[in-house]
Amino acid sequence: MTACEDLKKADDPAPRAEGCEECLANGTSWVHLRRCLSCGHIGCCDSSPNKHATAHFHAVGHPVIQSFEPGENWRWCYLHEMVG
Template sequence: MICQHLKDAGDPPPQTPYAQGCPECVAGGFDDWVHLRLCLNCGKVACCDSSPRRHMSHHHAEVGHPVMRSYEPGETWRWCFDDEQLG
């Protein structure tokens, strides 16, 4: 059964274009992110947990936004951090 966070998640426009990569990595002088994720609460774009700095997980820990989705071309899956559920 799908969790309520995934059911209620919106799909805000991203705060940054895909081609620029992870904004926090770029700002720090890094270009080694693996994949990008999009916060479905606020539209923040950040790198995934396979990336060295795991900025999307840090975003969840800092602000508590529960759901993100893949921000990779052709991917539409979502993840709820709170319930550890894929949707």
């Protein structure tokens, strides 16, 4: 399997919040957090009720997220469905 170019080229923007931006605004909760590596948006994972990280991808098309959980540094490309 070849490596994903989006994963290779992903940036490292500063996080825009300390929790899921939409959940904080709406007063809802999340399970785990993901950081968009295009703009720094922090969204909740797909195990969370609102799946804001994936919703962000569908809304703006930024392909790569990274876990925003302490001790985790894996990345995921939505376009190619690859972890890096």
